[in-house]
Amino acid sequence: MMSLFRLGVGAAIASAASLGAVIAWPIGLPPPQLSELEGDVDRGAYLARASGCIACHSDFKQGGVPLAGGVELETPFGALYSPNLTTDPKEGIGDWTVEDFALAVRQGVSPEGSPYYPAFPYPFYINFTDQEIVDLWAAFQTVPANDTPSRPPEMMFPFDQRWGMKLWRAAFLEPPRTDPVAEKDAVWNRGRQLVEGAAHCAACHTGRNLAGARKSDTEHFLGNANLPGGDKAPAIDVVTLRERGWTVESLAYAMRSGIMPDGDVFGGGMGEVVSYGTGFLTDADRTAIATYLMDDHDGG
Template identity: 60%
Template sequence: MRRVAFLSGGTAACVAVALTAVIAWPVGSAPKPITTEGDVNRGAYLARASGCIACHSNFEAGGAPLAGGAPLKTDFGTFYPPNLTTDPEHGIGGWTAESFAKAIRQGIGPDGEPYFPAFPYPFYAEFSDQDIADLWAAFQTVAPVPEAAPDHAIGFPFNQRWGLKLWRAAFFHDPGTEPLPGRSAAWNRGRELVRGAAHCGACHTPRNLAGGRDPDAAFVGNDALPGGSKAPSIRAGNLAKNGWTVSSLSYALQTGLTPSGDAFGGSMAEVVREGTRFLTPKDREAIATYLLDADGGAAE
């Protein structure tokens, strides 16, 4: 019995040491100074492409743009996107360009704590310094809203942010937005948008029990989206089988209308309303070109 008790005590001690190490384990790296001059218009465009307005605006409740608060209900609890206005207390008015860069590309707040992956920061990891500078310049033009977004409603153990360090180690991967040789400029631009700013895989790729995307099932669809909605497959073969063409998909990203005359619903309707309809025709066509690529496109 003493031996069993000793082993049990030793195991508990090892677990405690390991847990302490994980909690103390620093994540992320200090960003380099952002010295590039930002372009407000390009930043506003990138914010639309990245879904910032759609996620961080609670328009249904009469909220101001980018003031946060729109609930995102998941199996892990309900997440409330934060206030991104220039309010210094409740928004990002007290941030620096460098802390903004770390949040966008690394998913880590100014306090050093990791963000929950409800924020799709893995898709933004390859944003350039120019992208960050442009976004930062655009966000500086947003009027302050002195209201805090509600706290996340997440139960134990998912509310333990130290656990996100393990999640990041397992699921925070390079989004792969860099251009590939031998492909057209339109295809590579579509790749950059689909796998990066537009973060299509956030909804159209299934997730495991830990909330990580399945890399072997990229873009095959997801039947378990927040709020109980679904996202269909957007792999080239499935899109073609369902009658999509580059022209019709480009048009749908502008209007929300499908080849059958139906209209997008749910979260995709919001994506079009607050995001893709603001893209240039060339960028919408690039997205469609990439997704409908006969050689695999998004499923490369």
Template identity: 60%
Template sequence: MRKAVGLAAAAALTGGAAVAALVVWPVGRTPDPIPPEGNVERGAYLARASGCIACHTDFEKGGAPLAGGAPLKTDFGVFYPPNLTSDKVHGIGDWSREDFAKAIRQGVSPEGEPYYPTFTYPFYANFTDQDIADLYAAFTTVPPVAEETPEHEVSFPFDQRWGLKLWRASFLERPLTDPDPGRSELWNRGKELVNGAAHCGACHTGRNFAGARVSEARFEGSDSLPGGRKSPSIRARDLRERGWTVSNLAYALQTGLTPEGDAFGGSMAEVVQNGTSFLRQEDLTAMATYLLEAEAVDTAMSGAADPAPEATVVD
């Protein structure tokens, strides 16, 4: 009995030491200096493409742009996207360019704490230093809003941020944005946007028990979006079978209208209204080209479909 108790105590001490080590173990790395010459216009465009306004603005309550988003209700609790205005207390007004780079590309706060993966930082990991400089320049122009973001409503053990270090070690992947030399410039631009800034896979890919995207189910759709919503498959074959072409998909990303005259509903409506509707036509075409694998499809399938004059909302 004494031996069993001793072994149990030793195991508990060992386990406690391991947890303590994990709690203090640093996460992330110090970024190289970010160039100060950022382009505000380009940064604002990249912010639109990245969905910043859609997630960090509470439209239902008439919240100010980027002052904190509407609650994201998930199986792990309720998460509140933070205030991204230039307020120095409640926003990011006192962040350096390097703080900003670490948060965007690594998902780590200026204090060294890992962010929850409800923040889509894994898709931004390949942003260049110039991308970060442009985004930073754009965010400095956002008027300050002195509103504190509510604390996440997350129960144990998901409220233990040190556990995110294990999550990152197990599931964090870099985005598939590297260009394919065998593809056209247009297709590769679409790949960069879809797998990077636009983070389409965040909603259109199923999740595992830990809330991580399942790589094998990439773009197959999801039945467990925040708020109980669902998303359809956006794999090329499925899109083509549903009648999507490069022209009408690019048009839908700009207007929210489908070839049948329906309108996107739910979170996709927000994505279009606050994000993709602001993108240039060539970028919308690039995204559609990539999603449809259009360069491998007969050109006859790329004809436009005229939208119906009236629209109904569909999820």
């Protein structure tokens, strides 16, 4: 009996030690020193539009101001709320450094070293260059401070234990598919860079497993019927798009106007994507996105 007791105590100690190790496990690589690079506000604002920052971090439905956060995201694990990204030093990111910003955007790690929930699409931003980061940073520095408090997540146990995201990252974090493909032309590769990176189309248009990770190998762009809040995202693979009458021209036009080939208009989340994001892109970039999506490829 005493041996069993000792074994039980030993197992408990080992489990506690393992848990402690996970909690203390540092994540993220130190970002490079970026303060000597000069950011371009216009380029940064454009990239912020392409990346969906306005739509996700502006609670316009509740009378919120741009980038002050508060947009609710209902998930099977609980509710998340987009944080304040204005220059307010207490409620926003006014006391961050550009290196803090780089760590958050490219690695999904807070200035304190905590992992962000993957509702923040940092996995798509990993390949942002140093110059793109400082351009974004320069643009965010022009946002007026607003003291709207960032609302903390309301996640169920054990998902409220943020250290658990370290295990999630180890199991499911994947790099974006933005590397250029040599046999494709510049327009196609620009579309790939935007679709698979900044615009993070797969975040909504790809199914997810029980852990909330994308099924990239089997359901890339095949749609998602279980988006947060009960919304749905249709398939945008080339076969489906062609079957539904889309062309490069009509898809590029829809990203500017919100009008689909049948005369109907985008609603819900995609309507916001157009209103606050793709509607501000250049014709060339919208054409690049459409070219990539309408081409025969596996997204790999």
